[in-house]
Amino acid sequence: MATNVTTTVYRNFINGEWQESESAEQITVINPADTSLPVGQIQSSTTADLEAAVEAADAARKEWRSLSGAARGEFLYRAAAVMEERTEEIAATATKEMGKTLPEARGETQRGIAILKYYAAEGMRKTGDVIPSTDPGAFMYTSRVPLGVVGVIAPWNFPVAIPIWKIAPALVYGNTIVCKPASETAITAIKIIECFEAAGFPKGVINLVTGAGSVIGKGLAEHPKVNGITFTGSNNVGKGIGLAALERGAKYQLEMGGKNPVIIAADADIEQAVDATISGAFRSTGQKCTATSRVIVEAPIYDAFRDRLIEKTKEITIGNSLEKDVWLGPIASKAQLENCLHYIQKGMEEGAKLILGGEQLTDGDYAKGFYVQPTIFEDVTNDMVIAQEEIFGPVIALIKVDSEEQAIDVANDVKFGLSASIFTKNIGRFLQFVEDMEAGLVRVNAESAGVELQAPFGGMKQSSSHSREQGEAAKEFFTSIKTVFVKG
Ligand SMILES: NC(=O)c1ccc[n+]([C@@H]2O[C@H](COP(=O)([O-])OP(=O)(O)OC[C@H]3O[C@@H](n4cnc5c(N)ncnc54)[C@H](O)[C@@H]3O)[C@@H](O)[C@H]2O)c1
Numbered sequence: 001m002a003t004n005v006t007t008t009v010y011r012n013f014i015n016g017e018w019q020e021s022e023s024a025e026q027i028t029v030i031n032p033a034d035t036s037l038p039v040g041q042i043q044s045s046t047t048a049d050l051e052a053a054v055e056a057a058d059a060a061r062k063e064w065r066s067l068s069g070a071a072r073g074e075f076l077y078r079a080a081a082v083m084e085e086r087t088e089e090i091a092a093t094a095t096k097e098m099g100k101t102l103p104e105a106r107g108e109t110q111r112g113i114a115i116l117k118y119y120a121a122e123g124m125r126k127t128g129d130v131i132p133s134t135d136p137g138a139f140m141y142t143s144r145v146p147l148g149v150v151g152v153i154a155p156w157n158f159p160v161a162i163p164i165w166k167i168a169p170a171l172v173y174g175n176t177i178v179c180k181p182a183s184e185t186a187i188t189a190i191k192i193i194e195c196f197e198a199a200g201f202p203k204g205v206i207n208l209v210t211g212a213g214s215v216i217g218k219g220l221a222e223h224p225k226v227n228g229i230t231f232t233g234s235n236n237v238g239k240g241i242g243l244a245a246l247e248r249g250a251k252y253q254l255e256m257g258g259k260n261p262v263i264i265a266a267d268a269d270i271e272q273a274v275d276a277t278i279s280g281a282f283r284s285t286g287q288k289c290t291a292t293s294r295v296i297v298e299a300p301i302y303d304a305f306r307d308r309l310i311e312k313t314k315e316i317t318i319g320n321s322l323e324k325d326v327w328l329g330p331i332a333s334k335a336q337l338e339n340c341l342h343y344i345q346k347g348m349e350e351g352a353k354l355i356l357g358g359e360q361l362t363d364g365d366y367a368k369g370f371y372v373q374p375t376i377f378e379d380v381t382n383d384m385v386i387a388q389e390e391i392f393g394p395v396i397a398l399i400k401v402d403s404e405e406q407a408i409d410v411a412n413d414v415k416f417g418l419s420a421s422i423f424t425k426n427i428g429r430f431l432q433f434v435e436d437m438e439a440g441l442v443r444v445n446a447e448s449a450g451v452e453l454q455a456p457f458g459g460m461k462q463s464s465s466h467s468r469e470q471g472e473a474a475k476e477f478f479t480s481i482k483t484v485f486v487k488g
C-alpha cells in the first residue's frame with residue numbers, strides 16, 4: 001500500500017452539510033491501474049451516521065413533495081448544467097477509481113447528464129388518468145404519490161450512470177433520498193452529489209453516506225423510515241436486501257447479475273459479429289451487467305468466426321486507463337481480479353480449452369495494478385461453471401451448436417435473463433429470437449451491451465425483481481398510484 005502519499009479526505013453529505021463520520025475512521029479508495037496512487041479517503045460510516053441521514057431525508061419529505069414536478073425538474077436541470085462544467089473531472093475520477101478507459105468514463109458522464117435532463121422534463125408529464133365511474137354523479141381519477149424516503153444502493157461498474165438513473169427519477173417524482181455508493185467508486189458519487197448541492201436542492205432532500213455495504217447498505221434495507229430501496233448489484237446481496245424490505249413491507253427494486261449470450265447464426269456477417277463480440281465482452285474489462293460472456297456459434301461458421309475473434313482480440317492494447325491508446329484497463333479491484341482468475345482456473349479444470357489469454361499481467365507497470373489478459377475458452381458445454389455463473393471479467397465461453405433450436409435452448413439455459421443478442425440477416429430468424437429469448441434486453445446485429453436511457457431496462461428470471469428502470473418505466477417504482485373517487 002502507498003506510504004507518505006497525502007490524499008484528500010471526502011465526507012458524507014447529510015442534511016445539506018459535508019460531515020465526517022462519527023467513527024472518525026476512513027476507507028482508502030485505491031486506483032486499480034496503480035495502487036501506489038490512492039484516489040482518496042472516504043468515511044467509514046456507522047449506523048449513527050445513517051440514522052442522521054434518514055432523519056434528514058424524512059424531515060425534508062413534506063416540503064419537497066409539495067413542489068410541482070416541474071419545479072423539482074428545474075433543480076435537475078441546474079444539476080446537469082453544473083455536471084457539464086465538471087465532466088472531465090468526474091470522468092477522470094471514475095477512471096481512477098474503477099479502471100474503465102477515459103473515453104468510456106467521459107461518455108458515461110455525458111450519459112449521466114442526459115439522464116438528469118430526461119427526468120427534469122419528466123416533471124412536466126401527467127401523473128394520472130381520468131377513468132369514467134359507473135356512477136354518473138361521480139368523478140374518478142388516478143394520481144401518483146412519492147414513496148417517501150428512498151434508499152439508493154449502487155454498484156461500482158457504472159459509477160456515474162447508475163446512481164443518477166436511480167436518483168434523478170426518485171427526486172423528480174417527489175421522493176427524498178439517502179444514497180450509499182459502492183466504496184470502490186464513492187469519490188465519483190461524492191462529486192456527483194457536489195453538483196446536486198451546487199444546484200441548490202433544499203437541505204435533507206439528498207443525502208450520501210459512504211461505508212461498508214454490510215453496515216450502511218444493510219442499514220438502509222432494514223430502516224423503518226426508508227420507504228423504498230432501489231438496488232443494483234450482485235444476486236447474493238440483492239436477495240438479502242429484498243428479504244429485508246419484504247419483511248417490513250417496504251417497496252424494493254433489485255437489478256442484478258447476467259450471463260449474457262450472443263448467438264452467431266450461420267448467415268452472420270463475421271466481421272460485424274466479431275467486432276461486436278469483442279466490444280460486448282471486453283469493453284469496460286468485461287465488467288458490465290450486459291457484457292457478453294457466452295458466444296453461441298452455429299457449426300458452419302464456427303472455425304471462421306473463432307479464428308477471426310482470436311486474431312482481432314490479440315490487437316487489444318492493455319494498460320493504465322488514463323493513457324490515450326489503452327483499450328482495456330485493469331480489473332476494478334483485487335477481489336474482482338482474484339474472482340476472475342478463479343473462474344479461468346475453473347474453466348481449465350472442468351475441461352474447457354483455453355485458446356487465448358488466461359494470465360494475470362505482472363511485468364513492468366502491470367505489477368502496480370490488477371491486469372488480466374482478455375481470455376477465450378472453446379469446447380465449452382453449457383453445463384460448465386464458466387457457462388453458468390457470472391464472472392464479471394474479460395472472459396468468453398465459446399459454445400458450438402448444430403441448429404437454430406439448439407442455439408436458443410442453450411442461450412436460455414441459465415438462471416439469468418438480462419441481455420442477449422443475435423447476428424443474422426434472416427428476418428424470420430431474428431423475430432423468432434426476439435420472441436423466444438428470455439431476457440429483458442434483446443438486440444439484433446448489435447452487441448449485448450448498450451442501454452439507452454429513454455427505454456425501460458431490467459432483467460428477467462434471476463437478473464431482477466422484475467420492475468424496470470429508466471425511461472418512463474422508472475415512474476412505476478418511484479411512485480404509488482392512488483385511485484380517487486369523488487361524489488358531488
Ligand atoms: N442489472 C443491472 O442493471 C446491473 C448493473 C450493474 C451491475 N450489476 C451487477 O452488480 C454486480 C457488480 O457490482 P458490485 O460488485 O458493486 O455488487 P455488490 O452486490 O457487491 O455491491 C452492490 C452495492 O451493494 C452494497 N452492499 C454490499 N453488501 C451489502 C449488504 N449486505 N447489504 C446492503 N448493501 C450491500 C455495496 O456496498 C454496493 O454499494 C454484478 O453482479 C453485476 O452484474 C447489475
Ligand SMILES: O=CCCC(=O)C(=O)O
Pocket residue numbers: 157158161287288289290448449450451452
Ligand atoms: O452494468 C450494467 C449497465 C449496462 C449498461 O448501462 C450498458 O450496457 O450500457
